[in-house]
Amino acid sequence: MKDIISIDLGSNSFRVLKYDGENHKILDEYHQVVGLADGLISTGLISKEAQERVVNALKIASYKLNFNLKDAVCVTTAAMRKAKNAKEVLEYFQKQTGVNFNIINSDEEARLTLLAVKYALKREKIDSKNFILLDIGGGSTELIINKDKEFFSRSFDFGIVTMTQKNSENNSLKNDLDIRKDEVKEFLKSIDFKLQDFSFVATAGTPTTLAAIKLGIDYFNYDRNLVNGTKIYYEDLEKSLSILKTKSIEETTRLVGKGRVEFMEVGTYIYKIFFEVLNKNESIVFDDGLREGVAIDFTLKCKN
Known part of the structure; x- marks a missing residue:
């Protein structure tokens, strides 16, 4: 089994993991504060500035951990669940980087975190x-x-x-x-x-x-x-x-x-x-x- 890249795009943090699934070992990781939820309470929207920070973080992570963004398993959570422009934002991420994020519900978020x-x-x-x-x-x-x-x-x-x-x-x-x-x-x-x-x-x-x-x-x-x-x-x-x-x-x-x-x-x-x-x-x-x-x-x- 080849190495797995998983990405968690949270409301404040962007976290990437390179994982050896065969031996259940963490090989490398990357973390950046992207402030996805900045202004979300007042506007209900993911701001353009936050979107650009995420695109930049994706490109940096891909370079540092040496992986193709199209191959990553990507999830995003509360901020994207709440945002009125979530669909447009995820389409923008895909267009700019090739990455495909899955918005998971709170039950799935709990299950996966518990598993870890x-x-x-x-x-x-x-x-x-x-x-x-x-x-x-x-x-x-x-x-x-x-x-x-x-x-x-x-x-x-x-x-x-x-x-x-x-x-x-x-x-x-x-x-x-x-x-x-x-x-x-x-x-x-x-x-x-x-x-x-x-x-x-x-x-x-x-x-x-x-x-x-x-x-x-x-x-x-x-x-x-x-x-x-x-x-x-x-x-x-x-x-x-x-x-x-x-x-x-x-x-x-x-x-x-x-x-x-x-x-x-x-x-x-x-x-x-x-x-x-x-x-x-x-x-x-x-x-x-x-x-x-x-x-x-x-x-x-x-x-x-």
């Missing part, structure tokens, strides 16, 4: 039977409860980009967080079994960046192998918030990367509400997410 994290847990020799998975995205946030061979998921209509943009206009973050907290509680009421013995796992940019900050790693020295399996405790979130609020823009950019500075505080608050609602004090962080799930899923289908 299950493999990650097994790789790290951590029990993967019963756990809670949090995936904090730019435009939506997914909570997945894995119980043995079945799972229950809910996609919540808020993420680090959309919540930041919404509350920058009306300064009502605390009220918004309280409302979202109630939404999560309602979902958990529908789960008819106890979650106290389920481990709490988190993926995506906010948890991995907070794990890196805890480890003393800045954006330019980020290492997924060091981040994977790191435990974040509730008190770590308070420490991170203090750092984010007191450091200069230059220092924060070095820590979290360009294009993330304005979203990290809200992302940390979102992470906090899940700690509180789930009544957990620690969370295991993994870099593995949707792009890994897409590659693994493609591999399994080819083998069958």
Whole structure:
């Protein structure tokens, strides 16, 4: 089986993976902040500027990882699900680069992310039977409860980009967080079994960046192998918030990367509400997410 290229175009991040499906190994990767959802809350549209950033990122990734964009397995999520001009945008991407994106629904996003994290847990020799998975995205946030061979998921209509943009206009973050907290509680009421013995796992940019900050790693020295399996405790979130609020823009950019500075505080608050609602004090962080799930899923289908 030849190497697989999977691309995850999220609401803020563009992530590419070169994957050895035969041996289930990550060969190379590329990541860029593209801000796909910039302005989406106010206009309902993917802006022309964001489209150009994505086209540029696609071309750079193709060059750096040495692959043909037409051969990549590509998915896109919340921002494109919401955008009124999604069809035109995807046609533009195809015309400019030859890439074909598939807009996946929240259930498929949850399934693929869960698949990746299950493999990650097994790789790290951590029990993967019963756990809670949090995936904090730019435009939506997914909570997945894995119980043995079945799972229950809910996609919540808020993420680090959309919540930041919404509350920058009306300064009502605390009220918004309280409302979202109630939404999560309602979902958990529908789960008819106890979650106290389920481990709490988190993926995506906010948890991995907070794990890196805890480890003393800045954006330019980020290492997924060091981040994977790191435990974040509730008190770590308070420490991170203090750092984010007191450091200069230059220092924060070095820590979290360009294009993330304005979203990290809200992302940390979102992470906090899940700690509180789930009544957990620690969370295991993994870099593995949707792009890994897409590659693994493609591999399994080819083998069958």
